[in-house]
Amino acid sequence: MPAIARTTPIERQIESVSSATPSYGVDMDLDDEEDELNNLNIPDVVIRRLPIYVRTLHSLIEHGQVSVSSEELATLIGVTAAQIRRDLSYFGKFGKQGRGYDVGYLSNTVERILKLDRTWNMVLCGMGKLGHAIANYRGFMRSSFEIAALFDSDENLVGEEVNGHPIRPMRDLVETMRREHIQVGIIATPRKNAQETADLLVAGGVQAILNYAPVILKVPDHVTVREIDPVSALQSMTYYIED
Amino acid sequence: MPAIARTTPIERQIESVSSATPSYGVDMDLDDEEDELNNLNIPDVVIRRLPIYVRTLHSLIEHGQVSVSSEELATLIGVTAAQIRRDLSYFGKFGKQGRGYDVGYLSNTVERILKLDRTWNMVLCGMGKLGHAIANYRGFMRSSFEIAALFDSDENLVGEEVNGHPIRPMRDLVETMRREHIQVGIIATPRKNAQETADLLVAGGVQAILNYAPVILKVPDHVTVREIDPVSALQSMTYYIED
C-alpha cells in the first residue's frame, strides 16, 4: 500500500472526498480502546450514509416515533437492514435485541459521531449569482452550519451586504479564517479561480471544502473535499436513458 | 439476487442512482456484439466518472493539446492511470500503444457513450428561491442540457417569467412532458412535496431526476435519481475534522 501514490482512494477524489483516512500513527501500542469514536479505517461510504440516517431519524422524531428497527429504517431509506446494522456496528452497539433502536438516542449518537453536536462556522468564497444563492440558503443553519463570512475578489462586490454579512475582499480570507478559527469553506467561484481559492482556504487552515466549481481540486491529505456538481450528475444519468 | 428486495442497489439509492442497470432480457441469443455501446453491466461508479473525463478532455482541447496518456489524464483528475484505462476498456479500445489517446476523439467517444451528442430538454419543478437560481444557471446549456419548462404548484408564482420561460401550474406537468417528450426532470420543491412531484414526473415519463430536495425518492427501476445534497456533504465531512 504505497502511502503516497494512492493517498486519495480514487473514488473519493472524484465523487467527493480527497480526505485523509485520519488513522496514521496507530503503532502507538495496540490498545483495544474500541470506543464509540473509534475511527480507525471506517469506510468513507459508511460516513457518507450517516447524514441520511440522521435526517431520517429526525423525521421519525417529528412524527413522534420513539423506537425503530433496522428493517423499518432500511425501508424508509431504501437500503438493506443488514447494511444499516453493519454501518452502525462500526461505531458500537446502539440497539436492543427484540426492540430495535431508540430513535432519539440513535439520532444523538450518530450526530455526535459526525461531530454535529456543535455549530460549524464557514467561509463562502465567490459571491456571484451562485454565491448569493448559497448565502441566502436557509438550510444550513438548521443543520449545525453557519456562514460566518463572505468573500469575493471583485472590488465592486466588496462591501455589499448579503443576508446580514458584508462581502469582504479575498485578501482578508486567510486572516479571517485564522482569527475566527474557521475550518470549513465553500467555493462558489468561477472554475478558473477555484484552485487558487482552495489554496487560500488551505492557507487559512481549512479542513473541509464544499466545492461548487467544476474542477477537481488539489488539496493536502488532511483536507476533505466534496463536489456539488449538478452537470456531472445529469451527464451520468443520460447514459441510462432509453429512448 | 432477489429482484424486488434490492432493486435499488443501496449505495446508488443514497449517493444518487436508483437506476436500472438497463440490461435485462439478455437471453435473446448471446451475440458477442461487443460494440462500443455495449452497456451490459457496466458499474455505475464507472459511469459516474465519465463526465469528469469529458470535462478534463475539454479543458485539454481548450489548451490545444491533441494527445494524452492515461498517466497524464490520471494526474489531472486525481485517479490512477490503471483506473482510467480499465474504465475506458469497458467500452472498447480508444488508445494507441506508445502514443496515448487522441484528445478530440476520446472526448467525442465518451460523450457519445453518455449520450451527450444531443440536447436534453428538462422540466424544472419548484420555483422558490432555489428553483429561480437553477432556472437562471448558465451552466446547463453549455452541456447538452436545456430547461424547457418551469412548474410550481403555487398559483401566485404561475405566470411569472423566469429566464425567458413562464412558470406553469403543476397540473400541466404530465401533459407537457408527454407532449414535448421530456425525459429529464429537476426537483427543487420543498422536502414535503418532493415525492409527489417525483410521482408526477414518473407519470410524465421521466427517466432521470436531479433531486435537490433532501429526501430519498421512491421511483421505479427504470428511473435514475441523483441527489444534490450540500447539507449531507457538509455533515459527512465534519467527521474527518480534527480540531
Place this chain on the structure above:
DNA sequence: TGTTCATTGTGACGTATTTCACAACATCGT
C-alpha cells in the same frame, strides 16, 4: 421463572471495484 417473540450484532461468505504487472504493439530514429 420459563417460553415465545422480535431484532440486534457479526462471523463467514460473496460480489464489486481497484490495482498490479506485463505482453502486445505502434511509432520513431537510425
Place this chain on the structure above:
DNA sequence: ACGATGTTGTGAAATACGTCACAATGAACA
C-alpha cells in the same frame, strides 16, 4: 528493417464493500 521507447489493454491478484444467516439476548407475558 530493426531495436529502443512509451503506453495501451487486460488477466490475475488484492482490496473494499455488501449480504446472509444465525447465535445471542432483551422484553413480554403466562
